[in-house]
Amino acid sequence: MSARFLLKKLVQLVPVLFAVSALSFLLLNLLPGDPTVAIHGPTATQESRTRLRHELDLDKPLPARYATWLGHSVTGDLGKSYVSNQPTTEALKQRLPVSLELLLLSQLLALAVAIPLAILAALRPNRLLDRVSTGSAFGLLAIPNFMLGVLLIYLFAVRLHLFPATGYTRFTENPAENLRSLVLPAVTLGAAELAVYLRLLRTDLIATLQEDFITMAKAKGLPTWRILLRHALRPSTFSLVTVAGLNLGRLIGGAFVVEYLFALPGIGALTVESIFKRDYIVVQGTVLLVAVAYVLANFCVDLFYGFLDPRVRHARA
Amino acid sequence: MPEPEAAAVSAVAPLPAAVPELGDGPARRLGLLFWLSAGWLALIVLAAVLARWIPGLPSPTETGVGPARQAPTAQHLLGTDSLGRDMLARTIYGARVSLVVGFTSITAGLLVGGALGVLAGYYRGRFEAVVMGAMDVLLAFPALVLALALVSFLGPRLGTVSLAIAILSVAPIARVIRANTLTFAQREFVLAARTLGAKNRRIIVSELLPNVLPAALSFALVAVAVAIVAEGALAFLGLSVPAPQPTWGSMINEGRTLLQQAPHISFVPSGAMFLTVLALNFAGDSLRARFDAREGRL
Numbered sequence: 314m315s316a317r318f319l320l321k322k323l324v325q326l327v328p329v330l331f332a333v334s335a336l337s338f339l340l341l342n343l344l345p346g347d348p349t350v351a352i353h354g355p356t357a358t359q360e361s362r363t364r365l366r367h368e369l370d371l372d373k374p375l376p377a378r379y380a381t382w383l384g385h386s387v388t389g390d391l392g393k394s395y396v397s398n399q400p401t402t403e404a405l406k407q408r409l410p411v412s413l414e415l416l417l418l419s420q421l422l423a424l425a426v427a428i429p430l431a432i433l434a435a436l437r438p439n440r441l442l443d444r445v446s447t448g449s450a451f452g453l454l455a456i457p458n459f460m461l462g463v464l465l466i467y468l469f470a471v472r473l474h475l476f477p478a479t480g481y482t483r484f485t486e487n488p489a490e491n492l493r494s495l496v497l498p499a500v501t502l503g504a505a506e507l508a509v510y511l512r513l514l515r516t517d518l519i520a521t522l523q524e525d526f527i528t529m530a531k532a533k534g535l536p537t538w539r540i541l542l543r544h545a546l547r548p549s550t551f552s553l554v555t556v557a558g559l560n561l562g563r564l565i566g567g568a569f570v571v572e573y574l575f576a577l578p579g580i581g582a583l584t585v586e587s588i589f590k591r592d593y594i595v596v597q598g599t600v601l602l603v604a605v606a607y608v609l610a611n612f613c614v615d616l617f618y619g620f621l622d623p624r625v626r627h628a629r630a
Numbered sequence: 631m632p633e634p635e636a637a638a639v640s641a642v643a644p645l646p647a648a649v650p651e652l653g654d655g656p657a658r659r660l661g662l663l664f665w666l667s668a669g670w671l672a673l674i675v676l677a678a679v680l681a682r683w684i685p686g687l688p689s690p691t692e693t694g695v696g697p698a699r700q701a702p703t704a705q706h707l708l709g710t711d712s713l714g715r716d717m718l719a720r721t722i723y724g725a726r727v728s729l730v731v732g733f734t735s736i737t738a739g740l741l742v743g744g745a746l747g748v749l750a751g752y753y754r755g756r757f758e759a760v761v762m763g764a765m766d767v768l769l770a771f772p773a774l775v776l777a778l779a780l781v782s783f784l785g786p787r788l789g790t791v792s793l794a795i796a797i798l799s800v801a802p803i804a805r806v807i808r809a810n811t812l813t814f815a816q817r818e819f820v821l822a823a824r825t826l827g828a829k830n831r832r833i834i835v836s837e838l839l840p841n842v843l844p845a846a847l848s849f850a851l852v853a854v855a856v857a858i859v860a861e862g863a864l865a866f867l868g869l870s871v872p873a874p875q876p877t878w879g880s881m882i883n884e885g886r887t888l889l890q891q892a893p894h895i896s897f898v899p900s901g902a903m904f905l906t907v908l909a910l911n912f913a914g915d916s917l918r919a920r921f922d923a924r925e926g927r928l
Contacts, residue, residue, distance in 0.1 A: 329763075329766070329767065329770075332763075332767045333767055333770050333771075336767060336768075336771065337771075340771075340776070340779065341779065451908075451911070451912075452908065454911065455855070455904055455907040455908035455911055456904055456907075457859040457862055457863065457903070457907070458863075459862065459863055459866045459879070459882060459883075460862075460882060460900045460903065460904065463882060463885075463886055463889070463896050463900065464897075464900070466886075466889060467889045467893055467896070471889045471890050471893075563772065566772050566775075569772075569774050569775065569778070569863075569867075570774070570863050570866065570867070573867060574866075574886075584772075584775055584778075585778065585867060588775070588778045588779055588782050589782065591782070591783075596775075596779060599775070600771065600772065600775055600779075603771070603772040603775065604770045604771050604772070607770045607771075607772075608770050611770075
């Protein structure tokens, strides 16, 4: 990958990150409602409110506050929660491992099922396996994760007692219990993504298998599995890599509903709790984290295209 | 439109047209499944609109119309919930919230996002770069968090929930409409109209819009499904229309603690939402397979 290509992409990244940070900041500052009322309660005196406004810099103009906030954020200081008094960065650090673990498990699960299934389906389009898997994927997409989560809890926790219904055990405490407590959340989260990945890869593979270089490989007498894995798979993964990459970026911020439903102490749960408590500063921090992660994931996906298909490097650089 | 999580708006990213290969050629008819979907949607819309006049249907908020947590019986076709309220009535009245939020938010999103998309796709240049850049930034935000924040700060009401979901739907809709506009803006009939001296406004309104509209409406059906799921996720977290007014998401949440004794309390609204979302997706995809010119990636 040429240095120029990389540099150009990096330069394009700057204004986007800037816009994203400004929007995170504005979003929570333009919302109606006085944060001092949320913190000190509606009965607080005018005087204590004025003092708090000063402490929180709320008496300064918006652009000045944004500049201060941005400066602090870049150095890793996202402010303190005014509910728990805990620094936001620390809260994020505590909860990040939970969200990351859930994210990894769910994506591995989705990819491990979707990739082989898509290859088999694309090999014989419109035959039984293809129809069944495509049909199930379509059905799966109509099941929102909160619904699937409740269904899985009913089947595997309430009826079969195989997995705990809610709760989280730390990996350092008990690795086996830790995995057990994450099975249902990971399946809940991975199911819809499995369906999306399956559809994307299947469609792209079917298209690739009609290209000339595949006919050429067939004419050379290469075995089917070799054509599929060595020739067809890599150039067919563009959509898959795009969507999976963006999912990775998005889910670093936690899976809000799934973490809430299964009582997992991840970043998603932190965000939801903070919104309920009107803990502006923490919400601002998590929103910034998720938005930046998403933009960076987008950036990495762009770079990865060049690896998947060398033609992109020349076309885009 | 969001991902409840993914369900939330970012999930709303347009999925590839479903299973295009399953059909038998371009002149394919809308099949049996399409009409079944349309039938279910018609049924649920009719029931929601006429709820008050359905004979024998108790009030959805009246407690103790039957024994609590009763499984379906002849008197209560879908059983009763933990306060002895009739589940059929609650499901039908819950449909009102889902449908109103789904259709109003996407109508608003279609007006704003559609206008931006058509203008960006037609005028191109700097205007397009700015609009689409803004849409990309909007898409970078965790959709459900935006909705949660908006609804919790503005107060959980039908209007604020619809507004939040409408805002989230603008970016994905604008992208799809722009892509469709691009394919038509280069066509010979647009050139012909321009050669005949038609003004930009006339070209957009009478040449482009009629061509973009079918694809936009079929995408809108899928978007309504996503919006209904998003409302469900908000209600599940307790941030939609306040109790005791029923919504599907809050009903699923209410039944969550009673899975042992009375699983139907969660499963009945789940079934209704599943069928509705499935029907909208299916109808939208079938229509899109017929109308959408944008099969490749743009």
